[in-house]
Amino acid sequence: xxxxxxxxxxxxxxxxxxxxxxxxxxxxxxxxxxxxxxxxxxxxxxxxxxxxxxxxxxxxxxxxxxxxx
Numbered sequence: 001x002x003x004x005x006x007x008x009x010x011x012x013x014x015x016x017x018x019x020x021x022x023x024x025x026x027x028x029x030x031x032x033x034x035x036x037x038x039x040x041x042x043x044x045x046x047x048x049x050x051x052x053x054x055x056x057x058x059x060x061x062x063x064x065x066x067x068x069x
Contacts, residue, residue, distance in 0.1 A: 015053055015054060015057055016057065018043065019043075019054065019057050019058055019061070022041050022042075022043055023041060023058055023061070025061055028058070028061045028062050028063075029061075029062075029063055031062065031063070
């Protein structure tokens with residue numbers, strides 16, 4: 001199949017919307033140690049700086065304080 005540029009659409013998916021779709025706020029607020037919740041979902045990126053943005057976005061949505069071990 002040949003490539004047809006006119007069929008290529010520009011997509012837009014802000015990080016907040018992607019996080020909401022994969023990790024809904026209602027589910028994040030109800031996490032009680034169920035690790036399967038995270039095992040069944042993932043966001044794959046090609047750059048580490050994007051991973052940091054996703055992590056910061058998701059951590060800010062979780063209840064409780066963060067801990068560094």
